[in-house]
Amino acid sequence: MSAVLEVRNLSASIAGQQVVEDVSFTVPATGVTAVLGRNGVGKTSTIKAVLGLIDRTGTVLLDGEPIDREPTHRIVRRGVGYVPEDREVFTGLTVEENLRLAVRDREPRRDLVEALFPDLVRRSAQRAGTLSGGQQQMLSMARALLNRNRLLLVDEPTKGLAPKIVTELAVALEEAARTVPILLVEQNLQVIERLAQDVVVIDGGRVVHAGPAADLLGDEAAVRRYLGVHAEEPGAAPPRTHRTAEEARP
Ligand SMILES: Nc1ncnc2c1ncn2[C@@H]1O[C@H](COP(=O)(O)OP(=O)(O)O)[C@@H](O)[C@H]1O
Ligand SMILES: [Mg+2]
Numbered sequence: 431m432s433a434v435l436e437v438r439n440l441s442a443s444i445a446g447q448q449v450v451e452d453v454s455f456t457v458p459a460t461g462v463t464a465v466l467g468r469n470g471v472g473k474t475s476t477i478k479a480v481l482g483l484i485d486r487t488g489t490v491l492l493d494g495e496p497i498d499r500e501p502t503h504r505i506v507r508r509g510v511g512y513v514p515e516d517r518e519v520f521t522g523l524t525v526e527e528n529l530r531l532a533v534r535d536r537e538p539r540r541d542l543v544e545a546l547f548p549d550l551v552r553r554s555a556q557r558a559g560t561l562s563g564g565q566q567q568m569l570s571m572a573r574a575l576l577n578r579n580r581l582l583l584v585d586e587p588t589k590g591l592a593p594k595i596v597t598e599l600a601v602a603l604e605e606a607a608r609t610v611p612i613l614l615v616e617q618n619l620q621v622i623e624r625l626a627q628d629v630v631v632i633d634g635g636r637v638v639h640a641g642p643a644a645d646l647l648g649d650e651a652a653v654r655r656y657l658g659v660h661a662e663e664p665g666a667a668p669p670r671t672h673r674t675a676e677e678a679r680p
Contacts, residue, residue, distance in 0.1 A: 433491075434459040434581050434611045435480070440488035440498075442479035449475040450486070451635040457581065462607045464626035464643060465615045468657060472635040473615045474515050477583050481505055481512060493580060507534070509580035511610070513587060517570040521559030525550050525569055528558050532573035542609065543572045546602045564595035568602065575606055582606070585615045600624055617657070623647055631656045 435457035442450035449472045457463045465473050479486035482502045490498040497505050506512070519528050529543070529550075544551050547568045553561065558569055567587050574582055587603065588596040600621050603612065607625065616622055622629065622643055629646050631639040639646065639656060646652055 432459050433457060434493060435613065436489070436491040436494075437476075437480065438489040438491075440476070440479055440486055440490065442475055442484050442486040444475065444484055449484075449635055450479050453479075453488075453632070453635070453637050455630045455637055455640050457611060457613050458628065460607075460611055461627045462603070462612045462614050462625040463628045463630065464622045465613065465630050465632060466617060466622065466657065467632035467638075471632045473632055474585055475635075476632065477512075477585055477613070477615060480583065481510065509578070511574035511577060511579035511582040513570050513574050513582065513584040515585040515589070515615075517563075517566045519558040519561075519566050519569050519573070522557065524555050524557055525561070526554040528569055529554075529572060529576060532576050534577045538576040539578065539609075540576070542606075543575050546575065546605055547572050562595075564591050564599065567591065567595075567599060571599075571602060571606070575610075579610050582610050582612045584612055586617065587614075588616065588618050588621055596621065619647065619653070619657075 433456040437456070438454050440450055440453040441448060453476055465476065467473055475484060478484045480490055482500060482505055486498065488498060489496065492505070492508055492510065497508065520531065523531070549565065550568055550572055553565065558566060561569065571584070571587065584603070587599050591599070596618060603614065604625055606612065614625065626643040628641065629639070629643045630637055631646070633656060639652065
């Protein structure tokens with residue numbers, strides 16, 4: 431299958447410290463590819479390096495065209511949507527104002543967004559700062575989905591949210607993935623099992639495993655080694671400590 435994104439030998443540093451080291455992977459043109467790994471291993475940095483938000487070296491191809499020398503705004507204009515880890519909605523603005531500010535296309539996909547997030551329609555006049563964490567996450571996703579993107583980068587959308595909201599978000603992501611390929615940073619194994627075809631596991635800034643999601647989830651020892659959890663534990667998610675990858679290693 432053709433790849434929408436091809437990352438080759440990507441390295442990146444933050445404040446002089448290398449946080450992404452020689453990372454290579456591809457994202458198929460359909461479905462969900464999950465990026466996983468313990469806290470602090472470089473998942474967010476990898477996404478930011480793809481977007482040019484942090485200094486990077488290496489090759490990044492979007493539909494076969496290099497984007498690794500381009501500034502972030504051009505990459506976004508080429509059709510790369512981003513739902514950041516900390517949601518980044520404008521808290522002082524209403525839901526509707528947040529959506530309107532996100533529109534890039536001449537004909538935004540209002541119907542899709544309203545079908546996926548009916549709660550946001552009901553809350554269109556509400557200030558985003560007064561939404562729950564889950565509702566803010568939905569707003570952040572809605573902002574990205576309004577535009578016709580070639581690829582969506584979604585960073586830990588379910589982090590810190592209640593199980594019911596996690597399920598709602600997973601359903602929305604599943605629907606969204608029918609319209610756009612998604613590279614999803616996610617630590618919730620149930621969500622990965624439900625959504626992801628392929629996985630890329632990062633540890634210490636490097637790719638330590640890549641392949642079909644089912645293969646990884648079926649390998650209890652590998653899941654424990656990479657994430658420190660049991661795949662079959664209900665609601666299993668890696669411990670949310672702030673250990674570095676080095677400290678987290680057994
Ligand atoms: N703004 C920053 N300043 C300094 N170090 C950072 C910054 N952001 C991330 N890092 C460091 O980069 C490494 C990778 O972080 P990150 O990519 O956020 O990991 P993950 O998303 O996998 O939790 C960590 O060691 C983290 O401490
Ligand atoms: Mg992160």
